[in-house]
Amino acid sequence: MSKSRQVLLMDTTLRDGEQTQGVSFSPEEKVSIARGLLQSLKVDRIEVASAGVSHGEKQAVTQIHEWAAENDCLERVEVLGFTDHRRSVDWLASAGGRVLNLLTKGSEKHCREQLRKSLDEHIADIERTIDYAKAQQLLVNVYLEDWSNGYRDSRDYVYRITEALADSDVVHVMLPDTLGVMSPQEVFESVGDMCSRYPGLAFDFHPHNDYGLATANAMMAVQAGARSIHVTVNCLGERAGNVSLAEVAVVLRDKLGMSLRLDESKIHALSQMVENFSGKRVAANSPVVGNDVFTQTSGIHADGDNKGGLYQSELSPTRFGRKHSYALGKMSGRASVLKNLEDLGLELSPQNQQKVLERIVEIADTKATITPEDLPFIIADILESRDFQHIELLNCSITSGLEIESTASIRVRVGNEFHKASGSGNGGFDAFANAMKSVLDPIGLSPPELADFEVRIPKGGSSNALTECFITWDDGQDSFKTRGVHANQVFAGINATLRMLNLVMHRQTEGKEHSIPLAKPE
Structure with a gap:
């Protein structure tokens, strides 16, 4: 097997990934993620939904298909369907789709106990659905659901259903380790067996991470001959999740020397987008995309x-x-x-x-x-210098109430000048930010955008504990964090903001040790 062969990545964040507990993407979010995956990251294929679900889901799928058709990538967008003859096919066709991922039973037990059908009856349903899909000019891939258990417990069943597919002109036969039960050695042997028995079929491998082996299993599947791996952004997926797109990409390139179309420079940005839309935080030590990994x-x-x-x-x-x-x-x-x-x-x-x-x-x-942004404040304390305190909040009054807009009145020193200002907003912090904006705009200081706002108290703390606030700022080229501490969480955020403003003004001076304007710590 050539080490430089092409391996395809099929991202199923928008279908299998959305089965994560508590995750539900809006139609607009689905379209944004789909465009990011195909256009920016250059993933080979994406699976975006299951046929026959909600009206909002169909709206999103239709929009994705329309965009994909305009950008000549319609055949890279796939939808999960079922062996229901016309229903899934008609749903997909009416949404403008081109590729059906047909879900079939990859284990005899599922076929017998869930469908209550014989293998011959199930194969007849599969062939009837495939024939109808082809009559509608659709391409068809086939999932063998729970293939890992089916291969272990009823191998003859798996062989018979695969032989039927070999005569059906499907594009991909997809082998899911649905419950994430396989070891790397089992994956290598079983996928290798399927590839050698049916050399005319293109096999995908669909791993899950229940034993923490998803990336290793994906690697073994490719070594055994799988042509595509199914992934999700940030390991989204039910239970322990699917396999990480980022991990699979670097492992296939660095460890196996495989050729991928993926633009790795866009992985982190897309990971952050999915993190924001899903509400599921990426672990700081998550390979490639975690905050701490570099x-x-x-x-x-x-x-x-x-x-x-x-x-x-x-x-x-x-x-x-x-x-x-x-x-x-x-x-x-x-x-x-x-x-x-x-x-x-x-x-x-x-x-x-x-x-x-x-x-x-x-x-x-x-x-x-x-944080690195704390350094100037530590230095200021050591050198007993007040020069770095370009902006000092002298006093601040914030008023908030139920169903009324919050207001802030501030008195600040900027350099050698003193200013009074007021502002209103959606909460005390927003009101303060708007008041500061009215002071900073006339002097031409444009703060970076607020990207993330995290508030926490010490573990085991009570309601009167000190609050620590971390704010992530983005200036369009880079992002950085500042930290504030106060008994009031609004003022903890204000302190973090003041650190950011002083840091921004300090960077503009570009001074050295003998002339650096240094800030005094809180």
């Missing part, structure tokens, strides 16, 4: 990177449109501090570098989170 924590690693990239691998962050960062905490060394100072455009003497490092370790011992 962050070095050990000072030894940062030192090694400074001395010739000693701790780098094929999984370079630039490959995915991301960049390295170096954590600040009790494991940090001077190299970690230097890397972060460099990113912020700051220079310190060796003596002050050591002071900063000692303070970072001291803070980390309290289990407080330290």
